[in-house]
Amino acid sequence: MAAEHTGYRSPLPRALARRVGQRVPAALLRYRVMAWIVGVLLIALVLVAVPVKHLGGVDEPVAVIGTLHGWLYAIFFVTACDLALRARWTARGTVLILLAGTVPVLSFVAERIATRKTRAGERV
Known part of the structure; x- marks a missing residue:
């Protein structure tokens, strides 16, 4: 009789974990x-706050969401660089991922690509 499979699958292949270290999943x-977070804030800034400023003359949403997005993008930048070093991404891939965080909706696409490739043990 075959061993029973629990259905659990590690989010990161063991080969990648061995190659780049155990801290890549975190x-x-x-x-x-x-x-x-950065992607959602950027969409809110572009699709809500900027139109409210220009159509309604209300500056506060741009000031609040823009500042929040800027500070959180700095944290995103650090986390992306940390992952790039741990997973041994290429310099080109790292720069493209960082730039994608500044384009509405593209940040979500880049996140999916980076996640898929990192989990597969491929370099971004």
């Missing part, structure tokens, strides 16, 4: 959380 999680 760095990947930090990066993904920050990518989503």
Whole structure:
């Protein structure tokens, strides 16, 4: 009789964990959380705050969301660089991922690509 499979699958292949160290999964999680936060704030800034400023003459949403996005992008930058070093991303891939965080919606696409490649043990 075959061994029973629990259905649990590690989010990161063991080969990658051995190659780049055990801290990649935690760095990947930090990066993904920050990518989503920064992406959502950038969409809110572009689609809500800027139109409110220009159509309604209300400056506060741009000031608040823009400042928050700027500070959190700095944290995103650090988490992405940390992951890039731990997972041994290429310089080109790292720069592209960092730039994607400044383009609405593209940050979500870049996060999915970076997550898929990192989990597969590929260099971004």
